[in-house]
Amino acid sequence: MIFIVFGKWRKKPTKEMVDKSREIYGQMMKEGVKFLGGYWTLGRYDMVTIAEAKDEKTLMKDLIKMGEVVSTETLVAVPNEEAHKLIE
Secondary structure, eight states: EEEEEEEEESOOOOOOHHHHHHHHHHHHHTTTTTEEEEEEOSSSOOOEEEHHHHHHHHHHHHHHHTTTTEEEEEEEEEEHHHHHHHOO
């Protein structure tokens, strides 16, 4: 499953916070989460990550760990080709 994860730093980011988030990303990859893209952004959110995981529970478990440094909002993404097949 593909997920779009929007993140917002809980406070002004420090080198330690960035290092902690990298450490958590590393743990997530060991647990099977693939990161397809990651961007720091301007606007409502500070970052956007595109990830692939086997299911919602896997990603949710890992994002809970990220909660110390980043608050997140996650969307499930369906590729256009698959979504078009759902239209009758």
